[in-house]
Amino acid sequence: MIKNIIAFFLFTVALVGAEVPRVALPPPGPSRYYIHVVNGLSKLGLLVHCQSKDDDLGYHRLLNHGDDYQWNFKVNFWGTTLYWCKLETPHAYVSFESFWPETQHLWLRDRCKHGTVGTCIWTAKDDGIYLRNFLANVDELIHK
Numbered sequence: 001m002i003k004n005i006i007a008f009f010l011f012t013v014a015l016v017g018a019e020v021p022r023v024a025l026p027p028p029g030p031s032r033y034y035i036h037v038v039n040g041l042s043k044l045g046l047l048v049h050c051q052s053k054d055d056d057l058g059y060h061r062l063l064n065h066g067d068d069y070q071w072n073f074k075v076n077f078w079g080t081t082l083y084w085c086k087l088e089t090p091h092a093y094v095s096f097e098s099f100w101p102e103t104q105h106l107w108l109r110d111r112c113k114h115g116t117v118g119t120c121i122w123t124a125k126d127d128g129i130y131l132r133n134f135l136a137n138v139d140e141l142i143h144k
Contacts, residue, residue, distance in 0.1 A: 033118035034072045035098055037085060039065060040123040040130070050085040050098060079103065087124050094129060096143050098122055110135060 039046040039062035046062040048069050060069045075081045083099040099120060102109055111133045112120040121132035123139060130139035 032072055032074050033099060033112065033120065034070060035083065036068050036070045036119070036121040037062070037087070037098070038121060038123040039063075039067045040125040041065060041089065042126050044089045044091075046124055047088040048085060049088075050083055052081065052083045075101070085122070087129070094143055096122075096129060111140070 035050070037048050037050065042065065045064070046067075048060045048062060050057045050069075050071070055073075057071055062069060073081065073083075079101050081099065081101060082097065084096060085098045086093070086095045100108060108120070109118070111131055112118050114134045119132075119134070122142075123130045123132070125139075127144065128141050129143040131142045132138075133140050
């Protein structure tokens with residue numbers, strides 16, 4: 001009987017003294033995101049087609065420098081929201097993901113966080129596609 005009590009006591013001490021590992025979860029992201037595609041080309045117009053698996057946003061012509069196509073959405077319950085865009089000029093074509101879910105790395109979220117709002121600004125310039133990095137206050141070349 002005393003052996004059982006001592007064993008139970010030692011087991012309890014070991015359990016209480018053991019540290020439980022904590023999983024570091026990323027901070028919650030914005031509940032709503034705003035995505036912009038901007039024509040930053042010096043001479044040409046831009047044809048933009050963006051969509052997700054469930055939502056085709058259609059084709060949009062950005063004819064002038066500075067024209068902006070934008071939409072907003074809430075990330076779905078499962079955190080799997082994904083959008084991609086195709087940009088075309090008469091001489092070039094590019095397709096890229098414009099928003100994707102992040103669970104461990106916060107690369108996109110860090111760049112698109114503008115205060116408490118998620119704002120991703122993708123700009124087509126003559127030498128490639130840029131993403132606005134609000135923290136560094138610069139446009140970063142992402143796709144040539």
